[in-house]
Amino acid sequence: MKVVGGSASVSLARGIAKDLSATLVDAASERHPGGFPDGERYVRLLAPVAGDHVVLVQTTHPDPMIVELFLLADAIRDGGADRITAVIPYYGYGRQDKRFLEGEAVSAKTIAKHVAVDCDELLTMAIPANPEILKTFPLPARDVSGMAAIGRYLKSVRVDALLAPDRGALRLVKEASVVAGVPFDFLEKKRIDSYTVKIEPKALAVEGKSVAIVDDVISTGGTIATAAKELRRQGARRVIAACVHGLFVDKAEANLKACDDVIATDTIQSKFTKVSVASEFAAAIRALG
Numbered sequence: 001m002k003v004v005g006g007s008a009s010v011s012l013a014r015g016i017a018k019d020l021s022a023t024l025v026d027a028a029s030e031r032h033p034g035g036f037p038d039g040e041r042y043v044r045l046l047a048p049v050a051g052d053h054v055v056l057v058q059t060t061h062p063d064p065m066i067v068e069l070f071l072l073a074d075a076i077r078d079g080g081a082d083r084i085t086a087v088i089p090y091y092g093y094g095r096q097d098k099r100f101l102e103g104e105a106v107s108a109k110t111i112a113k114h115v116a117v118d119c120d121e122l123l124t125m126a127i128p129a130n131p132e133i134l135k136t137f138p139l140p141a142r143d144v145s146g147m148a149a150i151g152r153y154l155k156s157v158r159v160d161a162l163l164a165p166d167r168g169a170l171r172l173v174k175e176a177s178v179v180a181g182v183p184f185d186f187l188e189k190k191r192i193d194s195y196t197v198k199i200e201p202k203a204l205a206v207e208g209k210s211v212a213i214v215d216d217v218i219s220t221g222g223t224i225a226t227a228a229k230e231l232r233r234q235g236a237r238r239v240i241a242a243c244v245h246g247l248f249v250d251k252a253e254a255n256l257k258a259c260d261d262v263i264a265t266d267t268i269q270s271k272f273t274k275v276s277v278a279s280e281f282a283a284a285i286r287a288l289g
């Protein structure tokens, strides 16, 4: 087995290769030796993959990383790989799983259709859409949980309780709480617009406690900031924000000042990446057989 990492996921690919005792195949990317002044992506595999089962790891965010994924998949297939497993740690364009208005693209499926051109199966993590969408993809696809990795980290920093900022995060928080060995609670969130959320008043048993708010994605940080303020108001001693995917857009950094610490996994590499989900993906790859 060989592992190739696109430039959005180099470090995670290295971790997956190590866990699987597989060879990491370096790939050159970004700049054509002759130079593409218009900014087009360039990829080149730096070792042969003929006859191999290749695991291709690449997050589809930001947009140029999608093109890079398709170029790498094509180069691997043309290089004679026997089987290609696409690992898309953060599935950018995974939010839209329905056609709300006539003429719209169902973007989660659009990406999958293109992945299926060269890849045989797909693994992702905490896809923003309803995971049921994976059953409609034109290749076998599975959503791998990263909650054990987050739970282990939160246990190591001794949190007393976990909080889901909305019902959508409840399933994830339940899973993390089993690993962290601490209780959980949840809030009811109402989204006003892309930047503003409101939460329903609710008494939480957090006085003097160290609490981690756990969510699938931190985007603008509005959800986390609102939940953090509520925790402080109710006397929490320490507030940690934990997410699988740290997008951190717009005023996220300012919003996250409401927290004592912020942790994200390596599905998207950022300065807040403190947890690796390499072993979760490696286990899922082994289970593919």
Ligand code: R5P
Pocket (backbone or CB within 6 Å): 165, 166, 168, 169, 194, 195, 197, 215, 216, 217, 218, 219, 220, 221, 222, 223, 224
């Ligand atoms: C949606 O409800 C998701 O689970 C997240 O809570 C949401 O994407 C976070 O977005 P933001 O950081 O912009 O509040």
